[in-house]
Amino acid sequence: xxxxxxxxxxxxxxxxxxxxxxxxxxxxxxxxxxxxxxxxxxxxxxxxxxxxxxxxxxxxxxxxxxxxxxxxxxxxxxxxxxxxxxxxxxxxxxxxxxxxxxxxxxxxxxxxxxxxxxxxxxxxxxxxxxxxxxxxxxxxxxxxxxxxxxxxxxxxxxxxxxxxxxxxxxxxxxxxxxxxxxxxxxxxxxxxxxxxxxxxxxxxxxxxxxxxxxxxxxxxxxxxxxxxxxxxxxxxxxxxxxxxxxxxxxxxxxxxxxxxxxxxxxxxxxxxxxxxxxxxxxxxxxxxxxxxxxxxxxxxxxxxxxxxxxxxxxxxxxxxxxxxxxxxxxxxxxxxxxxxxxxxxxxxxxxxxxxxxxxxxxxxxxx
Amino acid sequence: xxxxxxxxxxxxxxxxxxxxxxxxxxxxxxxxxxxxxxxxxxxxxxxxxxxxxxxxxxxxxxxxxxxxxxxxxxxxxxxxxxxxxxxxxx
Numbered sequence: 291x292x293x294x295x296x297x298x299x300x301x302x303x304x305x306x307x308x309x310x311x312x313x314x315x316x317x318x319x320x321x322x323x324x325x326x327x328x329x330x331x332x333x334x335x336x337x338x339x340x341x342x343x344x345x346x347x348x349x350x351x352x353x354x355x356x357x358x359x360x361x362x363x364x365x366x367x368x369x370x371x372x373x374x375x376x377x378x379x380x381x382x383x384x385x386x387x388x389x390x391x392x393x394x395x396x397x398x399x400x401x402x403x404x405x406x407x408x409x410x411x412x413x414x415x416x417x418x419x420x421x422x423x424x425x426x427x428x429x430x431x432x433x434x435x436x437x438x439x440x441x442x443x444x445x446x447x448x449x450x451x452x453x454x455x456x457x458x459x460x461x462x463x464x465x466x467x468x469x470x471x472x473x474x475x476x477x478x479x480x481x482x483x484x485x486x487x488x489x490x491x492x493x494x495x496x497x498x499x500x501x502x503x504x505x506x507x508x509x510x511x512x513x514x515x516x517x518x519x520x521x522x523x524x525x526x527x528x529x530x531x532x533x534x535x536x537x538x539x540x541x542x543x544x545x546x547x548x549x550x551x552x553x554x555x556x557x558x559x560x561x562x563x564x565x566x567x568x569x570x571x572x573x574x575x576x577x578x579x580x581x582x583x584x585x586x587x588x589x590x591x592x593x594x595x596x597x598x599x600x601x602x603x604x605x606x607x608x609x610x611x612x613x614x615x616x617x618x619x620x621x622x623x624x625x626x627x628x629x630x631x632x633x634x635x636x637x638x639x640x641x642x643x644x645x646x647x648x649x650x651x652x653x654x655x656x657x
Numbered sequence: 658x659x660x661x662x663x664x665x666x667x668x669x670x671x672x673x674x675x676x677x678x679x680x681x682x683x684x685x686x687x688x689x690x691x692x693x694x695x696x697x698x699x700x701x702x703x704x705x706x707x708x709x710x711x712x713x714x715x716x717x718x719x720x721x722x723x724x725x726x727x728x729x730x731x732x733x734x735x736x737x738x739x740x741x742x743x744x745x746x747x
Contacts (some may be wrong), residue, residue, distance in 0.1 A: 390720070
């Protein structure tokens with residue numbers, strides 16, 4: 291893709307870097323200022339473009355292709371920065387290129403180069419078939435440019451460059467757009483799904499911290515996440531995840547017409563997880579906090595027993611009652627008690643009564 | 658419904674700490690041994706690789722395939738396990 295120089299100073303540093311790489315210009319040290327890149331860009335690429343402009347249209351196309359051929363670098367021969375720039379040029383935002391990631395990014399770049407080269411060859415042969423409208427535009431603009439240059443002089447050249455620079459911008463943007471659908475549709479779709487995943491995620495994260503009574507809520511949000519995830523795994527290349535989700539939601543409404551509406555519109559009943567059946571249980575119904583079996587047993591036992599505070603309270607109440615009873619018994623005379631109790635036998639008890647009466651009298655005297 | 662295994666649930670339930678690489682979902686004895694030979698002997702080292710690849714699924718799956726020869730299902734299980742762990746704890 292020939293770079294029609296509008297003004298390299300307006301390009302970003304990464305764009306300048308990638309352009310330099312494309313033209314096989316050695317990059318300056320990584321920490322160089324942008325001006326260094328701009329200078330190199332102007333020096334090398336402007337020379338090339340000047341040669342291009344002065345030639346015929348056919349030569350232009352050929353020249354357009356030849357920088358492309360030279361542009362196919364060997365991924366393993368590039369430095370880390372070059373590799374990153376080449377990937378960036380094709381719309382891949384690469385992470386750090388370290389020892390363990392380098393091989394992967396090289397493979398990725400070679401895949402992209404193959405698909406790029408494939409497209410350009412096909413584009414040159416059958417430009418109409420593919421929606422490479424830049425090819426058509428190029429031809430159209432080329433015709434216009436020819437007509438204009440045939441008529442007038444230097445002023446038209448300026449307009450040419452402007453047109454071609456616009457065309458180049460369109461081309462580059464279109465190329466980027468084309469690159470995205472060809473290579474990155476699956477991953478972009480996955481990113482979309484990942485972002486969709488993140489929405490229900492915080493809900494279930496907090497749901498984990500809540501008690502069992504609110505597990506319904508967390509389970510309700512699990513199901514669309516589980517479904518969308520399953521559908522993403524199954525149908526990655528094809529349909530969107532929206533399709534499988536809708537029929538499931540409708541069946542829920544059909545099954546549970548009486549259920550209260552939930553804010554998410556999802557309905558679900560609580561299910562007991564089936565032990566040993568992987569996948570059957572509710573997806574994210576993890577325990578509140580990881581607890582050992584002994585603590586769980588202790589909690590169970592403690593729940594069933596009467597709490598300690600209540601036990602102490604009951605003990606105190608009983609103690610007070612007993613004390614009151616003792617005091618009452620002391621106050622009231624034994625005589626009255628015994629009379630009420632046993633009225634039948636008088637002889638023996640009469641003696642006892644007398645002795646006890648004497649005792650109580652003595653006691654009362656003492657008091 | 659989902660197809661997360663018991664291993665997945667156990668891994669995602671708590672911080673991984675010093676768990677061995679075989680604790681990851683999708684990584685069994687054979688794969689675990691291969692990873693350990695390459696230096697990825699603990700789950701957190703694989704996590705490091707996952708993060709360096711910016712949690713990108715395609716790249717991580719390719720890396721797993723190249724490093725230990727995991728098949729598609731194993732790749733998916735491991736990726737899902739790590740992704741969920743990161744969502745919960747990172």
